[in-house]
Amino acid sequence: MTDTRFSGKNPVHLLDVARMGAADQAAMAAGVSGPTLMAAAGWAVAREIRARWQRRPVLVLRGPGNNGGDGYVVARLLAKKGWSVRLMGLGDPERLTGDAAVMRDLWRGPEEPLDPSALDSIRCPPDLLVIDALFGAGLARSLEGAALEVITRLTRGVEEGRLTCVAVDMPSGLHGNTGQVLGAAAPCALTVTFFCPKPGHLLLPGRTLLGELVVADIGIPESVLAPLAPDCAANTPGLWRLPQLRVAGHKYQRGHAVVMGGARMTGAARLAARGARRVGAGLLTIACAEEAFALYAGDQPGAMVWSLDRDGDVETLLADRRKSTYLLGPGYGRGSETADLALTLARSGRGLVLDADALSSLSGRLGELREALTGPQAGPQAAPCVVTPHDGEWASLFGGTEAGGGDPSADRLTRARAAARAGGMVVLLKGADTVIAAPDGRAAITANAPPDLATAGSGDVLAGMVTGLLAQGMPAFEAACAGAWLHGAAGQNVGPGLIAEDLPEALPKVLQALDTTG
Known part of the structure; x- marks a missing residue:
């Protein structure tokens, strides 16, 4: 999926259906x-098609609603430019109403009933371009009947390299809110x-099926957006602003972060410390048991190390x-002691990030x-807290309605919000x-995380x-948003062969590019 507006300076709002x-x-x-x-939508699709392909046979799959109305417009405009257009409709075209009926009446060519066999190799030209205008983002139930069969055969043709597909709004069969295949x-x-x-469009698996994504202006005034109160956005630099350095500033004004370091799997805390320092924390302390002190102290000269046995306890x-x-x-280790430490830190009113072993250790203790x-023992203001679970850790801490986290089978957006x-x-x-x-x-x-990030220590x-x-x-x-985006951008900067140690070292170039362009 590519679209230049996903790397711009302004927020990219995502509107549910x-x-x-x-x-x-x-x-x-x-x-x-x-x-x-509707005319503007169809014109935008036809424009993007003509910008990418030479004239070739086209098959428009027309649906029973407004998406099908867009399909009529695309068919008419391409035919007007000399393209060979065949149009097949799902359902009786005479039953169309509203704007779709208006566009039906402007289409002067023939319309055939939807026929899945038209997509078979023996019945279609090898360079056929298929315009999927069946359902768009509004589909709320699984495909069935002729629609299911035609999309199944279309998929086969695309995978075999015989067909090329262009979707109007959303590939038919994808849920517009969740990206799930219906x-x-x-x-x-x-x-x-x-x-x-x-x-x-951004959630998986939907994002992998879009190809290039173009968001077209069809004349909807920008003024309609604010009253809709959009509460979801693409995570781009337009959504947040990184801390700005001051000429007269000093390290103490850039914050002092503390990473609690485990005694056995020390690499995880060391990687985390490096990431915190590279992203701009002014000072960083790794707090650990005395037995691990020498290892941490010998790793990063710019990090301070605190022995919980010799220098003082957590309090x-x-x-x-x-x-x-x-x-x-x-790398801290799992168990009740880790959970109790997490609760102690939470009560302190300090900024807090809980990851990995802390989340697993807190299983069943979300209420605590x-x-x-937020309770009476907390500081004067609720502590800013970010938890960073993968799906398994989400299930451990939040999974199930009894924990308030919702249905474990729900889409990721729904589960994260719950x-x-x-x-x-x-x-x-x-x-x-x-x-x-x-x-x-x-x-x-x-949506900017490359698959190279699937490596130990990346999280x-x-x-x-x-x-x-x-x-x-x-x-x-x-x-959290900025951290996730910078993490993906650093991964893209490194590319194939990435290991977790590369990510902090890639950050300076990413941050420099942001400062230069944004």
């Missing part, structure tokens, strides 16, 4: 007619959507208010964690489509980066 429908209605209330919007969905070379992307650390943000989890963050509400904290649900959710309902979907670096940003004063939601 209901809000997108409301945007259409608001545009019409503002004086833009339905047929005008029965079947064909891989596309191009998807053209309108006004704003949908969450399903002594917390007595120093300059140590503003703590990370617990990477929330109480520690967990954030249940825990009263920012949830960074890690994966190829990382979702960040805040307790107030805001969410962001990250530890991410946790450290979020910690470093929190220590510099970024709000928890924005710190």
